[in-house]
Amino acid sequence: MNVSAPQHHPNFDEGWDDPAIAARRKKTALQVMLAVITALFFLFTIAFLIRAQYPDYESLAAPWQPLANPWLLWVNSGILLLASLSFHWAVVSARSENINATRDGLYLAGFFTVMFLISQLWLWQQLIALGYYVNSNPANSFFYLFTGLHGLHLLAGLFLWLKTLREARGGLPLSLLQSSVALCATYWHFLFVVWLLLFSLIVGDQATFRAIAAFCGF
Amino acid sequence: MAYAEDAERETLHHPKSFWTKYVWSQDHKVIAIQYSLTAIFAGLVALVLSALMRMQIGFPGALEFIDQNAYYQFMTMHGMIMVIYLLTALFLGGFGNYLIPLMCGARDMVFPFLNMLSYWFYLLSVIILMSSFFVPGGPTGAGWTLYPPQSISAGTPGTEWGIVLMMISLAVFIVAATMGGLNYVTTVLQARTHGMSLFRLPLTVWGIFIATVLALLAFPALFVSAIMLLFDKLLGTSFFMPAMVSMGQTLDYNGGSPILFQHLFWFFGHPEVYIVALPAFGLVSDLISTHARKPIFGYKMMVWAIVAIGVLSFVVWAHHMYVSGMNPYFGFFFATTTLVIAVPTALKVYNWVLTLFRGDIHLTVPMLFALAFILTFLNGGLTGLFLGNVAVDLPLSDTYFVVAHFHMVMGVAPILVVFGSIYHWYPKITGRMLNDTIGRLHFWITFIGTYTIYFPMHYLGFLGMPRRYYAYEDYDFIPQSAHDLNSFITVVALIVGVSQLLFLFNLFYSYFKGKPAGGNPWKATSLEWLTPQTPPAHGNWGEKLPVVHRWAYDYSVPGVAEDYVPQTVPESEAPIHDKGI
Ligand code: HEM
Ligand SMILES: [Cu+2]
Numbered sequence: 001m002n003v004s005a006p007q008h009h010p011n012f013d014e015g016w017d018d019p020a021i022a023a024r025r026k027k028t029a030l031q032v033m034l035a036v037i038t039a040l041f042f043l044f045t046i047a048f049l050i051r052a053q054y055p056d057y058e059s060l061a062a063p064w065q066p067l068a069n070p071w072l073l074w075v076n077s078g079i080l081l082l083a084s085l086s087f088h089w090a091v092v093s094a095r096s097e098n099i100n101a102t103r104d105g106l107y108l109a110g111f112f113t114v115m116f117l118i119s120q121l122w123l124w125q126q127l128i129a130l131g132y133y134v135n136s137n138p139a140n141s142f143f144y145l146f147t148g149l150h151g152l153h154l155l156a157g158l159f160l161w162l163k164t165l166r167e168a169r170g171g172l173p174l175s176l177l178q179s180s181v182a183l184c185a186t187y188w189h190f191l192f193v194v195w196l197l198l199f200s201l202i203v204g205d206q207a208t209f210r211a212i213a214a215f216c217g218f
Numbered sequence: 219m220a221y222a223e224d225a226e227r228e229t230l231h232h233p234k235s236f237w238t239k240y241v242w243s244q245d246h247k248v249i250a251i252q253y254s255l256t257a258i259f260a261g262l263v264a265l266v267l268s269a270l271m272r273m274q275i276g277f278p279g280a281l282e283f284i285d286q287n288a289y290y291q292f293m294t295m296h297g298m299i300m301v302i303y304l305l306t307a308l309f310l311g312g313f314g315n316y317l318i319p320l321m322c323g324a325r326d327m328v329f330p331f332l333n334m335l336s337y338w339f340y341l342l343s344v345i346i347l348m349s350s351f352f353v354p355g356g357p358t359g360a361g362w363t364l365y366p367p368q369s370i371s372a373g374t375p376g377t378e379w380g381i382v383l384m385m386i387s388l389a390v391f392i393v394a395a396t397m398g399g400l401n402y403v404t405t406v407l408q409a410r411t412h413g414m415s416l417f418r419l420p421l422t423v424w425g426i427f428i429a430t431v432l433a434l435l436a437f438p439a440l441f442v443s444a445i446m447l448l449f450d451k452l453l454g455t456s457f458f459m460p461a462m463v464s465m466g467q468t469l470d471y472n473g474g475s476p477i478l479f480q481h482l483f484w485f486f487g488h489p490e491v492y493i494v495a496l497p498a499f500g501l502v503s504d505l506i507s508t509h510a511r512k513p514i515f516g517y518k519m520m521v522w523a524i525v526a527i528g529v530l531s532f533v534v535w536a537h538h539m540y541v542s543g544m545n546p547y548f549g550f551f552f553a554t555t556t557l558v559i560a561v562p563t564a565l566k567v568y569n570w571v572l573t574l575f576r577g578d579i580h581l582t583v584p585m586l587f588a589l590a591f592i593l594t595f596l597n598g599g600l601t602g603l604f605l606g607n608v609a610v611d612l613p614l615s616d617t618y619f620v621v622a623h624f625h626m627v628m629g630v631a632p633i634l635v636v637f638g639s640i641y642h643w644y645p646k647i648t649g650r651m652l653n654d655t656i657g658r659l660h661f662w663i664t665f666i667g668t669y670t671i672y673f674p675m676h677y678l679g680f681l682g683m684p685r686r687y688y689a690y691e692d693y694d695f696i697p698q699s700a701h702d703l704n705s706f707i708t709v710v711a712l713i714v715g716v717s718q719l720l721f722l723f724n725l726f727y728s729y730f731k732g733k734p735a736g737g738n739p740w741k742a743t744s745l746e747w748l749t750p751q752t753p754p755a756h757g758n759w760g761e762k763l764p765v766v767h768r769w770a771y772d773y774s775v776p777g778v779a780e781d782y783v784p785q786t787v788p789e790s791e792a793p794i795h796d797k798g799i
Contacts, residue, residue: 134455
């Protein structure tokens with residue numbers, strides 16, 4: 001292959017990679033990625049709605065089941081909400097050019113996210129201790145599948161978070177930092193909404209699912 | 219973004235060693251070649267498997283090592299490799315990677331590091347898949363559709379390891395395709411050069427772009443089914459597995475829905491057909507226009523047809539499930555949507571023919587392949603109309619009619635475009651022309667050969683010869699003449715298979731000995747032919763990005779001496795054919 005590379009740094013000519021354009025590209029990529037994740041969880045939801053209509057489905061939130069009073073799920077939702085809010089704070093702070101507050105917001109967001117993940121794992125452990133294994137009932141299977149996948153998405157998000165944190169600590173130009181923080185925040189808000197959906201599937205009762213399915217025609 | 223990425227950029231644009239230049243490369247052109255070579259290697263494996271299957275069908279028992287299990291394993295691996303690891307990877311990872319940045323006038327993909335990761339994940343998925351040939355029990359023999367319960371129940375070959383490796387490999391492939399897809403979509407949307415509006419993009423970019431969108435939205439369905447099936451297999455869940463007695467023993471499964479798997483699979487599976495077809499449509503449009511020296515007929519119509527096909531492809535999936543049983547109204551719905559999707563598809567065929575009409579047709583090797591594509595795709599599309607109707611599909615389903623149909627429409631037709639496109643763009647990629655004589659020989663053997671293989675299969679299907687059978691002896695309804703036909707088909711298939719060595723030889727030989735191509739051997743208009751160096755250097759465009767003034771199809775513009783006007787020529791120097799664009 002021919003290798004007569006151009007002499008100057010080719011990335012910086014004619015706006016090919018100036019920061020504003022780079023930020024816009026990342027935003028587009030994130031939007032596309034969110035569409036993909038939406039498709040993924042949408043399909044899981046459909047699969048769930050179909051499978052949950054079969055007679056053997058026994059919701060984990062049924063009166064005699066361990067999540068009859070799903071207070072732990074509410075607590076976890078609260079923690080995840082705090083993570084989301086922390087990100088929001090970071091975004092606002094970055095916009096008002098307050099680097100320190102931005103950094104604190106990021107730290108808090110990371111902290112609450114890790115808390116959430118640990119707490120979810122703890123919930124897993126509780127259920128396993130009670131004998132609610134992944135294969136004992138389709139409701140359990142979906143529970144572990146949903147929480148696991150959602151957790152993996154957060155874990156992947158933590159890589160973005162780490163990168164952004166490094167930027168915040170390394171004194172990246174503020175305009176760039178603003179866009180990175182905003183992208184992270186969007187991702188977290190999105191995953192919070194996904195979590196609410198999964199939550200409702202986990203605790204919903206079969207009659208509701210049957211009604212939804214009937215309404216949609218399957 | 220900050221420092222790490224600056225470092226990435228350094229390696230990207232000033233690769234120092236052999237390793238960073240050709241192996242851990244972040245240059246879209248090198249990645250494209252890596253993708254292509256890996257895909258072609260996988261394709262050759264699948265080709266050998268098809269030859270082995272044909273041996274068993276044409277000359278039963280001639281090769282002793284092909285028992286029932288081996289046949290099903292070959293069949294499954296052949297189908298899956300051809301569809302996913304060859305065609306999808308080659309069109310998106312190969313042609314998409316090479317052509318999108320060049321045709322958009324970009325310096326590279328927008329996220330080169332992610333692009334590199336995409337290739338290495340793809341390679342990993344291929345390695346995982348191929349490794350299943352060497353594990354106890356061998357690869358899965360479940361059929362490329364992987365339907366449970368049989369795909370994970372005793373009796374099907376490869377239920378120990380094969381099926382697990384298959385699903386892990388698919389999951390890894392999907393991650394790779396998603397990373398690549400993010401790049402392709404973002405590059406098309408956000409990295410086009412000055413003046414390159416969406417409606418000035420060559421149809422190749424449109425085809426690959428929409429196919430990528432389909433891939434991004436359809437692969438999750440395969441991912442979901444693979445993950446849930448993996449749970450059923452490894453963790454004993456019952457997402458898809460019903461209560462079952464297998465080999466006299468009651469299994470632990472209970473209440474799962476096999477039909478659910480089929481819906482998920484085909485929600486991916488049908489768009490997959492178009493993930494392969496749309497890039498082929500785009501590429502072939504450019505081949506036809508360039509070698510017929512005429513503007514593509516109905517450019518905007520072509521774009522909207524691609525978009526319409528993309529959208530419709532998500533609402534036809536259950537035409538693969540007529541025999542699984544469904545509400546008659548659903549059958550009616552899916553038959554209707556299937557026929558509706560034929561409208562934009564037929565429109566494309568008409569437009570190709572109208573582009574050829576009174577064109578200055580150069581019967582170059584790429585053009586020969588493009589013409590062969592039209593014929594083959596037309597044939598496969600017509601039989602699709604048969605199979606789309608419930609009442610006609612029921613008797614034909616699972617016969618050789620279906621094998622003939624899908625090989626024509628999504629096997630041979632896209633492969634012909636792959637060949638045509640390689641003959642067309644090889645000069646840009648290597649700086650040398652492929653040998654013309656070998657090319658023509660390769661073309662005629664492949665075109666006549668594949669037609670000879672698949673055309674008679676329609677007839678075998680009408681006879682009722684079932685597909686996915688290991689042995690066809692001793693059935694009253696299969697006459698001796700059908701067996702003779704099968705032997706004949708096998709002989710032709712072997713000839714076609716071996717003749718692909720001509721192509722491989724040509725690729726290799728011309729790389730060293732081919733005629734130097736110059737920058738623009740076909741006198742084409744789109745940006746990739748206008749790079750300052752051939753093959754294009756890192757960063758593609760030298761000092762300055764190109765500026766675009768017109769669409770990509772200004773061929774034979776009246777009043778212009780040359781019969782083509784490159785996209786970078788301003789209106790003051792040559793009139794623009796289609797001002798609307
Ligand atoms: C000359 C080249 C080829 C030959 C001779 C060939 C031959 C075969 C044969 C003998 C079967 C098994 C039929 C059965 O037992 O039911 C088969 C199945 C299949 N082939 Fe090909 N094939 C070729 C190329 C391709 C290509 C390019 C594709 C790409 C789409 C493809 C996709 C498939 C698929 C999806 C199946 C179905 C596998 C299954 O039933 O699970 N083939 N082919
Ligand atoms: Cu289909």
